[in-house]
Amino acid sequence: MRTGSRAAVVGLVLAVASCGQDRAPTSPGGPVVPVALAIAGAPSVLGVGETQRLLAVVTSSDGSSAPAPGPVTWRSSNEAVLATWTDGLVVALSPGDAAVTAVAGNLTSSSTVVVAHRGGDLRRVEGRLLDFASAAGVGDATLVFRTAEEGVSRDAGTATTDGLGAYTIALPAGDYQVTVNGFAVAVLVIRVGSPAFRGDILTNGGACIARYGTVIDATTYRPLPGATVTYGSGTATTAADGTYRIDHPCVGSVNGNTITVGASHPDYVAGRRFSGRGLSSVVRLDFALQRR
Numbered sequence: 001m002r003t004g005s006r007a008a009v010v011g012l013v014l015a016v017a018s019c020g021q022d023r024a025p026t027s028p029g030g031p032v033v034p035v036a037l038a039i040a041g042a043p044s045v046l047g048v049g050e051t052q053r054l055l056a057v058v059t060s061s062d063g064s065s066a067p068a069p070g071p072v073t074w075r076s077s078n079e080a081v082l083a084t085w086t087d088g089l090v091v092a093l094s095p096g097d098a099a100v101t102a103v104a105g106n107l108t109s110s111s112t113v114v115v116a117h118r119g120g121d122l123r124r125v126e127g128r129l130l131d132f133a134s135a136a137g138v139g140d141a142t143l144v145f146r147t148a149e150e151g152v153s154r155d156a157g158t159a160t161t162d163g164l165g166a167y168t169i170a171l172p173a174g175d176y177q178v179t180v181n182g183f184a185v186a187v188l189v190i191r192v193g194s195p196a197f198r199g200d201i202l203t204n205g206g207a208c209i210a211r212y213g214t215v216i217d218a219t220t221y222r223p224l225p226g227a228t229v230t231y232g233s234g235t236a237t238t239a240a241d242g243t244y245r246i247d248h249p250c251v252g253s254v255n256g257n258t259i260t261v262g263a264s265h266p267d268y269v270a271g272r273r274f275s276g277r278g279l280s281s282v283v284r285l286d287f288a289l290q291r292r
Helices: none
Strands: 034-040 045-047 049-053 054-062 066-068 074-075 083-084 089-092 096-106 107-116 123-131 144-147 152-160 166-171 174-180 183-190 200-202 209-217 228-231 233-235 243-248 258-265 268-277 281-285 288-289
Touching: 034 096, 034 107, 045 089, 054 096, 074 083, 083 096, 089 107, 123 183, 144 166, 152 166, 166 233, 174 200, 183 200, 200 281, 209 228, 209 258, 228 243, 233 243, 258 288, 268 281, 268 288
Parallel strands: 045 107, 123 200, 183 281, 209 281, 209 288
Antiparallel strands: 034 054, 049 089, 054 066, 074 096, 083 089, 096 107, 123 166, 144 152, 144 174, 174 183, 209 243, 228 233, 228 258, 258 268
């Protein structure tokens, strides 16, 4: 479930001063070797909630430039302000400044990014409403997003699906209960800065039984693979993109005691969500776990 719009990589390589980078001496007619590293696409300012994909570019002794051919390590001097992903994606988390550094072989380059509040810090949520059984889009449905603060539920926004079941909505960070035509179908965790958030939601009027969703790190918003999710007698392990799904046999209704869904990971504090009585219906439940 990780898709969504991200800023395109700027094609112009920024001339960024390298930190302790080595320049290999060459002689005319000698071998072509990498001599400098620069970061392409590094913005000077990002708004809270914005993302940018960076690219490490190597200049060789013959004057040519190309993306770094080997693995690149990305680091941030302040992960609470600017988080870095292994693929060069940076995520603006909170106001401040941080130096993002790329390391490729023995070459290093850094650039400072300022993170600031702007535009209301809203996160664009996009996804599709899909039928549980057929995976077909559910069109012309009304989705209402509600958030609860201090025990008071408030409407945060409404979206209507198109003919393919797609919808978009802009929301601030928070946990949202989503209803479709009046029926509760999801509790989404939406974090400002959460990259590639996709709010795909399944619905089937209670004819089938499933719990599914995403598990993320509550600080960096990165997907959390390897987390264990339990629901009644069902158990699932989150995939590389932090997603899980637990299915039960399709029956008309299952009655029983109150059921909760729990997510746990050895390095994180366990999280739980109330899921009502019995197992009926298809509901998405997301988790944001705090590191121990």
